[in-house]
Amino acid sequence: MGDKHSDDIVSSSVSQEFILPxxxxxxxxxxxWAFRKLDATLLAVIILSNVLNSMDRSNLGLSKVAGLEEDTxxxxxxxxxxxxxxxxxxxxxxxxxxxxxxxxxxxxxxSFITVIWGIINMSMAFAKSKTDFIICRLFLGAAExxxxxxxxxxxTLWYPRKMVTSRISTFYSSFAIGAVIGGPIASGIMKITNxxxxxxxxxxxxxxxxxxxxxxxxxxxxxxxxxxxxxxNTREKALLKxxxxxxxxxxxxxxxxxxxxxxxxxxxxxxxQALIPFCGNFGTSTIMTFSAIIVNQLGYSASASLAMQAAPxxxxxxxxxxxxxxxxxxxxxxxxxxxxxAACIITASTILLATVNNGARIFALCLLSFGSFGTGGIGPxxxxxxxxxxxxxxxxxxxxxxxxxxxxxxxxxxYRNQDAPHYMFGHGMNLFAGxxxxxxSTIAYVIIxxxxxxxxTCTINVSHLSKxxxxxxxxxxxxxxxxx
Numbered sequence: 001m002g003d004k005h006s007d008d009i010v011s012s013s014v015s016q017e018f019i020l021p022x023x024x025x026x027x028x029x030x031x032x033w034a035f036r037k038l039d040a041t042l043l044a045v046i047i048l049s050n051v052l053n054s055m056d057r058s059n060l061g062l063s064k065v066a067g068l069e070e071d072t073x074x075x076x077x078x079x080x081x082x083x084x085x086x087x088x089x090x091x092x093x094x095x096x097x098x099x100x101x102x103x104x105x106x107x108x109x110x111s112f113i114t115v116i117w118g119i120i121n122m123s124m125a126f127a128k129s130k131t132d133f134i135i136c137r138l139f140l141g142a143a144e145x146x147x148x149x150x151x152x153x154x155x156t157l158w159y160p161r162k163m164v165t166s167r168i169s170t171f172y173s174s175f176a177i178g179a180v181i182g183g184p185i186a187s188g189i190m191k192i193t194n195x196x197x198x199x200x201x202x203x204x205x206x207x208x209x210x211x212x213x214x215x216x217x218x219x220x221x222x223x224x225x226x227x228x229x230x231x232x233n234t235r236e237k238a239l240l241k242x243x244x245x246x247x248x249x250x251x252x253x254x255x256x257x258x259x260x261x262x263x264x265x266x267x268x269x270x271x272x273q274a275l276i277p278f279c280g281n282f283g284t285s286t287i288m289t290f291s292a293i294i295v296n297q298l299g300y301s302a303s304a305s306l307a308m309q310a311a312p313x314x315x316x317x318x319x320x321x322x323x324x325x326x327x328x329x330x331x332x333x334x335x336x337x338x339x340x341x342a343a344c345i346i347t348a349s350t351i352l353l354a355t356v357n358n359g360a361r362i363f364a365l366c367l368l369s370f371g372s373f374g375t376g377g378i379g380p381x382x383x384x385x386x387x388x389x390x391x392x393x394x395x396x397x398x399x400x401x402x403x404x405x406x407x408x409x410x411x412x413x414x415y416r417n418q419d420a421p422h423y424m425f426g427h428g429m430n431l432f433a434g435x436x437x438x439x440x441s442t443i444a445y446v447i448i449x450x451x452x453x454x455x456x457t458c459t460i461n462v463s464h465l466s467k468x469x470x471x472x473x474x475x476x477x478x479x480x481x482x483x484x
Contacts, residue, residue: 034236038158043167046151049114049215050171051177052211052214053147054178054288055181056117057178057288058179059204060289061290062186062203062306062309064200065296066186066199066302067200072129072133080415082137085134085138086137086138090145090405093145094146095395095398095399097109107218107223110151110222113143114218116143117147118213118215120208121140122205122211124208125197126201152380152384155167155171156390158226161385161483165324168380169320170321170377172320172373172376172377172380173317175316175373176317180313181310182288183313184306185207186306189202189206226240261391264395265395269451270383270395271403274402275436276375276379276382278406279345279440280375280404281375281405283369283433284316284376285408285411287313291369294361297420298362298421312365318370322374323375323376327382332445333385333483334441334445338437338438338442339438341375345433346434348365348370348371348430351367352365375437380404382444382483386482388476391474392474407433414430448483448484451482452481452482455478460478
């Protein structure tokens with residue numbers, strides 16, 4: 001698993017993962033078929049859940065274009081305050097929510113919080129003022145806090161490490177899917193003429209009601225861990241458990257080790273890798289919340305602005321899907337996660353700062369989306385590929401989304417009404433985020449090379465330890481190698 005053989009350990013596409021050698025055993029074939037079944041069920045269920053999550057988050061910006069600001073008496077920075085209101089509770093409850101998931105199981109917890117955030121989102125249709133929206137957004141942040149880190153941890157419990165980045169990239173593509181379809185759907189909802197609600201109220205009500213219904217569906221489709229899967233047969237469960245044991249990943253039963261948790265809390269590598277989605281969320285928040293507003297300020301109508309949000313969304317979807325290939329194409333997560341993606345963000349931000357041409361700016365928004373959404377796959381994927389056990393998985397998943405949430409919180413204030421229509425401050429902050437990705441990725445890369453070299457030169461004998469004690473070593477096990 002060392003860096004010398006990175007071509008063998010980096011993530012690859014689904015099709016490449018399932019290409020079997022001519023002399024492969026029946027066990028290999030059955031195992032690969034089991035992973036196909038997981039992709040078609042577990043991964044599909046959580047992706048659709050996150051599409052709804054993405055739409056529920058972005059509908060605030062879409063509703064502003066539809067007249068929310070005028071109807072509720074907001075002015076100045078009121079809208080930015082409402083956008084940011086969800087992040088304090090989102091960040092505060094994220095790690096506790098992930099720990100609760102470990103206690104009660106993913107099936108119940110992910111389904112439960114999906115229903116709750118759907119109810120809160122639907123309730124925003126009845127909000128009459130800035131204060132009402134702030135209260136709703138605070139509760140929304142608490143409800144959504146456990147969704148993404150919970151899914152990240154779930155993926156590490158169901159898939160071996162070489163498959164983690166590709167599955168996380170696929171999962172994060174759901175944010176871009178939400179951006180692609182959210183605008184056109186909102187544009188269609190705006191055409192409802194029922195006088196009971198204004199057009200922006202219908203957006204909240206209909207999308208929130210849809211999320212509630214899907215939350216109940218999730219409860220019947222999800223399973224807590226492979227041994228409880230309703231889809232896998234007994235042999236497939238045994239093969240999957242053996243594969244995860246070979247990969248030094250405990251399959252979901254082991255509790256969080258408090259002593260090991262504090263060791264991970266002090267690990268600078270976790271924070272260096274988790275700062276990649278922090279930087280990338282400046283761009284993704286720009287696309288999901290502000291792109292329709294930016295396009296509207298270019299002189300396009302409200303309905304056209306909502307529909308045109310699909311273009312950056314499509315580019316983001318392509319960017320995040322391609323991010324799963326970057327480790328293979330570039331040889332390392334570092335080169336794909338740092339240099340290439342950062343170059344896209346920096347180039348896009350420079351164009352937005354340098355020109356007022358509408359066509360060039362829309363192209364730049366598409367390029368910004370391509371790069372920023374790419375960090376959603378390569379950043380968490382790189383981090384979670386370097387997880388050696390459930391305690392590291394729980395903490396890494398939570399801290400990745402916590403810092404990503406902080407990026408979203410900062411981005412809530414970079415596109416201000418007083419900066420319209422050019423928004424130089426917001427575009428400048430995206431430029432800074434692109435540069436910072438290079439810095440933190442380089443730090444992570446240097447740490448990984450140093451630790452792997454140390455493991456190669458300073459071997460540790462753990463034969464005197466029991467099997468449980470060896471598992472509890474997680475990343476410190478002498479056979480564990482970090483992925484660069």
